[in-house]
């Protein structure tokens with residue numbers, strides 16, 4: 001009887017396009033209809049994501065100083081270990097490390113653009129030692145393209161764990177549960193927002209360095225790191241490009257499609273990634289005042305890139321592409337061409353407009369060298385215009 005009940009139960013996760021429910025997406029532009037109106041609308045959208053999805057990220061520190069603790073030189077680039085020491089005001093302080101490789105021959109006259117990879121702890125073992133080249137982070141290919149390559153260990157800002165995520169940056173601010181009667185406010189900062197806050201500090205570093213170009217910084221992340229990267233770029237207009245790789249639910253995929261991972265599932269597995277209010281949309285996606293196409297829109301007029309993998313159905317490749325399509329109104333305000341649903345590429349192909357790019361890799365969940373090569377050529381095109 002148990003077996004029969006299991007057979008009769010509807011599948012918990014949908015992988016059938018025909019079963020995707022009808023949905024209506026919230027409007028991207030609201031009252032805005034010109035580039036001049038956009039900053040106000042963009043701020044409203046960011047506020048909605050803070051209140052309903054990711055929580056409020058910490059404010060920028062009053063001051064950040066960077067201690068460069070190590071230097072070495074393999075692979076035609078120079079390398080540094082950096083520690084960002086953040087003065088959070090009111091006598092509060094927090095620090096975290098990152099590593100940077102800068103292309104050989106970078107000069108003050110020709111400062112390097114920067115690519116920051118948010119590395120969540122489960123993927124730390126896919127970084128090469130001392131930032132040497134790996135498929136997950138091909139730092140030599142990145143520096144060969146003329147870009148500085150930064151690896152940011154996300155766990156140093158917020159551990160990727162529902163019990164301890166608020167023990168680092170958030171505890172330093174007094175935003176942790178232990179300092180607040182064990183609770184989080186409805187819009188309390190989650191780990192994804194804390195990780196992205198760290199990426200913003202790398203822009204601060206670029207702004208202080210004569211060898212780096214703070215006006216050309218891309219933030220990149222895979223999967224949960226891709227969710228964090230996109231939210232970081234939506235919030236901080238100093239990022240010039242956002243690249244979200246296989247980011248799925250809570251990243252590039254439209255929540256209302258309920259294809260693969262759902263809001264209810266992600267909130268039960270990873271409650272610490274988001275704010276408590278996001279729980280209100282478990283099985284109730286149509287009540288969300290935003291959907292993830294508006295996260296893409298919030299990056300406009302800057303550039304966004306999304307990559308999916310054909311077999312990574314948990315992340316809903318089609319829903320990730322549709323976010324870019326549904327962000328059309330914001331990008332068209334700035335002269336980007338309309339992207340259409342029927343341009344959805346086959347596995348192995350890429351589609352780009354001036355400010356948006358997407359590819360569908362063959363194979364499963366992962367960030368691979370071929371993903372990077374397509375992204376790096378997109379970034380080179382965006383940055384060439386400058």
Ligand code: GTR
Nearest residue numbers: 222223224225248249261266
């Ligand atoms: C999964 C999670 C996804 C994605 C992935 C990852 O367990 O359901 O949302 O973030 O982990 O980060 O690799």
